[in-house]
Amino acid sequence: MAYTPRLREKYNSEIVNNLKGNFKSVMQVPKLVKISLNQGVGKNSADKKFIENAQQEMTAISGQKALITKSKKDISNFKVRKGMPVGIMVTLRGDKMYEFLDRLISATLPRVRDFKGVSKNGFDGRGNYTLGIKEHIVFQEIDLDKINKITGMDITIVTNTESDDEAFDLLKEFGMPFSENGDTKRVAEEAEKKKQAELKKQAEAASVEASDSIEEDNTQEEAEATPVENIEDNNNESSANVDESENK
16 A cells, blocks of 8 residues: 555545635645745855755755755855855655645644744745744754754745635645734734824824814903003093193
């Protein structure tokens, strides 16, 4: 009997049945195409030993020989010459792809420090999902005693659909532990923005109301105040009356 990876068997027996209700044909149900692992070497491009170790570690993690990617042109700003190593990569398909995804979901991600799920923001708008691993030592295939430097990598899961929603449903069926924190945080930020906008609006309205009240009070005070000319006229009339009484 031929060996079949657990997730491939799960896809054929369960996932297709769970998702086919959303499509007119079973052939339209999304599926995985490949998984790519990429690791940049950064400033260690001239360190041959580091490159070799990184290649061996990537090979152990993926179960397939990793390739060294080299620069295709000179980039003076980054001090990169044509042909210099710039990273390590491997592309998985078929059974190795399903095996790696199974290990990633069931064994690797739970080993991440303070793991609370992967973000839903890793979709690229075309049905592909990318997540970053900050420390490659979370993979069980890495021997901690032989590690000289902790590095990270990007893992891209490519599907045959152009819809992020369909790809999300597919990965969720595989057991990808998506986090709700991203949605909660986004909702909280939107609520806070609305609250601040409402407070600003109320403050502006209160300022306008206070300004109108001040203008009204000033107008009333001006109306109630006795004009200077009237005061002078009254004083003149009083003086004239005093003069007349003295003359009498």
